[in-house]
Amino acid sequence: MQVALVTVGDELLAGDTVNTNASWLAGRLTARGVAVERVTTVPDRVDDIAGVVREYRDAYDAVLVTGGVGPTHDDVTMDGVAAAVGVDLAANDEALAYLTEQGGYAADDLTEGTTHLPAGARVIHNEVGVAPGCVIESVYVFPGVPPEMQAMFESVADEFAGDEPHTATVETSEPESRLLDRLAEVRQRYDVAVGSYPGENVRVKFTSTDETLVREAADWFRERVEVSESTPTTED
Incomplete structure (x- = not known):
């Protein structure tokens, strides 16, 4: 919808x-x-x-x-x-x-x-x-x-209803400009929506109706960035 x-x-x-x-x-x-x-x-x-x-x-x-x-x-x-x-x-x-x-x-x-x-x-x-x-x-x-x-x-x-969305968030201390290659690759590997939101840390959010795909994308990205100490995990 x-x-x-x-x-x-x-x-x-x-x-x-x-x-x-x-x-x-x-x-x-x-x-x-x-x-x-x-x-x-x-x-x-x-x-x-x-x-x-x-x-x-x-x-x-x-x-x-x-x-x-x-x-x-x-x-x-x-x-x-x-x-x-x-x-x-x-x-x-x-x-x-x-x-x-x-x-x-x-x-x-x-x-x-x-x-x-x-x-x-x-x-x-x-x-x-x-x-x-x-x-x-x-x-x-x-x-x-x-x-x-x-x-x-x-x-x-x-x-108002649609397929239930699932999200996962990874926070990294790396500047957003250094993440461009990995952001591009995670989009290519996984059919999920990816949002990047800079602040004190950069918060990268993965969203899809496929919960497994969201977890896999977040895990892949998390393993390849400098993760901040307070990184949230999956949010439903």
Whole structure:
């Protein structure tokens, strides 16, 4: 399963808010065996949201959109998603009923931003906030507030699955520039994804759905580098 992430918000592009939602979702999806192929941030503009969602909906199995959902003037994500799939926003009776019956809100106090969803969408109830999310076709929409987004994702997490990934990590005190020949050779010998991440030590990560292959690649590499004292082993 291949997916794309779209995070919405002028505050993300301005650097006023750290985009923790993208990294959290990417981690959760990767752990479920889902390949995250794109992460894109767009401003609070309907046309920008619609354009990227339309493009990614055609290219990937699912698109996850977070941010710009709610009652305020710049919460235009639902408008953009509706435009991307060619429908209008419409009052959602299930969302309204949940907010009034479970959330205890008075109907007169709720705005269209919390009760209107793309026509035909399946509502995702917000158990820790007000604005609901939704699913329409292969597009999943969540609020940008991290606790709300995380709770909503967990409620639909079983809809995202792939082959279980296995990883192993080797840390070496050698500089990354000296590892190029061995990195190239391990890629040639073993059909695994290899990532190299420099820091105090260089951390080399091996990933595949084949656990045995991951172990063999990590062992081969470990035997040919100067291993740091705190080298992690296999991670599942």
